[in-house]
Amino acid sequence: MKKIYLDYAATTPVDQRVLEEMKPYFNKDFGNTMSVHSSGRAAKSAIDDARERVAKLMGAKPLRIIFTGSATESNNTVLKGIAFANKDKGNHIITSKIEHDCVLNSARWLEKRGFKVTYLDVDKYGLVDPNDVEKAITDKTILVSIMHANNEIGTIEPIEEIGKICKRKKVYFHTDAAQSFGKIPIDVDKMNLDLVTVNAHKMYGPQGVGALYIREGVKIDPILHGGGHEFGLRSSTSNVPGIVGFGKAAELRMKEMKDEAKKLTKLRDRLIEGVLKIENSRLNGHPTKRLPNNTNFSFSFIEGEALVLHLDMKGVDASTGSACSSKSLEPSHVLTAIGLKHDQAHGSLRLSLGKDTKDKDIDYVLEILPGIVKNLRMISPFKD
């Protein structure tokens, strides 16, 4: 059977060039970066090279990057680490209702420990209004955390405007760029970012590696205590092959991001145009301020889960909600935040594109999807 992967937003295949660069570090040039002997020094030098490459892709200084185990860990570190380190200054955090669960659940955890959190509304496209950020800032605010691009609906937030406000108000500004890093440009200085979460496995690097940019002077506590790796901010033996892979992936993105974005935007827009011909369908997220590889649709009267399973039977990997919440029965918090009713939110489909997506894949989806939707609606209990 034909096999078409359209779930790049959940995870990506590792680029073969990335894998080749990782290989020696598994059992030839292996070592513990904390060891002083030559194998240790070689491992250390390899992760320093990776640090430089990852830093470069966001216009940062290499020494301001720490490697973590995932974007989830980076986001947990930001929320909790900033809260604990700055509680003498204030106890208020601002975020939005459409952040990833790891931001929202870290925020909720902090609320139980005496911190106050403002969860900003978004508009029908999922956009945060910078004015809302400004209005929410008080003299107790220690952190603003707004994602760069949403993982479900692909909406790109006005990070640069929010960054200006935070700089003026002297509040730390964090963005979760897990979905956008390597897909659209990001620049820590231009955007006034103090903290940036990124990871490898959404940009053709390996799973199990994330990173966190921390601007010089930002007060933050670690959440993993131990041997003092990563400048004391993230203890754990460094995952050398993983970090090397992240570095290579970042280097490749630096060169290839622009052309890929151009190609994917075309494919994306063709997919959107075709899918919207299905009656009672809608596009979730912004028509243009969206990631080049993201599409997200709602189809009235049917369940997203059923859609995904029927596409799966035809060889297409897709997702409903986000991968992270796809096994929960709750409708997506992102889709409800942009105003979708529960049944519309349940009938959502995310098709996310990537480097191997071809014109004929889009043709195929446009060929089979209308029939699947039609069949599911015929048996739908929701359609009066």
Added chain:
Amino acid sequence: MKKIYLDYAATTPVDQRVLEEMKPYFNKDFGNTMSVHSSGRAAKSAIDDARERVAKLMGAKPLRIIFTGSATESNNTVLKGIAFANKDKGNHIITSKIEHDCVLNSARWLEKRGFKVTYLDVDKYGLVDPNDVEKAITDKTILVSIMHANNEIGTIEPIEEIGKICKRKKVYFHTDAAQSFGKIPIDVDKMNLDLVTVNAHKMYGPQGVGALYIREGVKIDPILHGGGHEFGLRSSTSNVPGIVGFGKAAELRMKEMKDEAKKLTKLRDRLIEGVLKIENSRLNGHPTKRLPNNTNFSFSFIEGEALVLHLDMKGVDASTGSACSSKSLEPSHVLTAIGLKHDQAHGSLRLSLGKDTKDKDIDYVLEILPGIVKNLRMISPFKD
């Protein structure tokens, strides 16, 4: 130049059979374990197989294992997760003075948040006395955390006896088995273990993957909040290739551990016998209750760092203190806990063996080490 790796306690090369098993999951059978489509289900199934293999090596039920990013993360989860989840029951934790930094630093972090910690002394071999554990337990004690085997000096603790006491006193018992897993037997039921920390990269599996055994009914909070992976106890997209590698490594250890231990014990004892012929040298740790692959020596009047660098120049990778603290100027807390004076603790050398260690490697070390020690002593400012 001859190249001899004798730092297996810091990190091990990935077994080629492990790497082969990991490979397809990087970019052929890749997927997000939370996705409902076939690629997601295949990834999920792969980590479930790994869960079974890792569980088996400690006699546990697969569903009681969660995967983490490292032993450091597992230990942080235990200390903080048990403390936060059981604070209504009590605020007292018992551990030892020779635990890994990630246990000790998590404990110190908890002390700043209202918890009380007892750091038990050890004897001259590094052994914790089970009677001391019993005496230290109060009605406020919520956790006893004693490592299975020490990472620096290889001493194997009387875990089974301590487990009996904790069971009788109804206190959760955790062991950090990062150094022992796959080297000596461990059985969660026989040893009455409620929580066990393990990782892959010390047993020929990949870096960046750990696991935590949690007995049914144990109340524990996650430290990474997010999408609810690993039964809600460790959010983050699963590192599928890494976890698959951990599973394969565990399966191989199951078959090969016994024979390797026999082989390494012989090599270890020959190394110890030979090194102790050097005057003013001593073995740190217990002569027999020690890991099959661990040796740790002190040489009066010289610096361990200098020893390691001179061995490095002759092609031998060794370590002083533990890898995790080898860049700090403090003498090892383990060596000071067993009664070594600062200068003795500074002059320590750990040579740790592994699957590729051969008789001729031991010959070579025994051939060059006496000369290196002699030369360093000739220029030593410490010698009278």
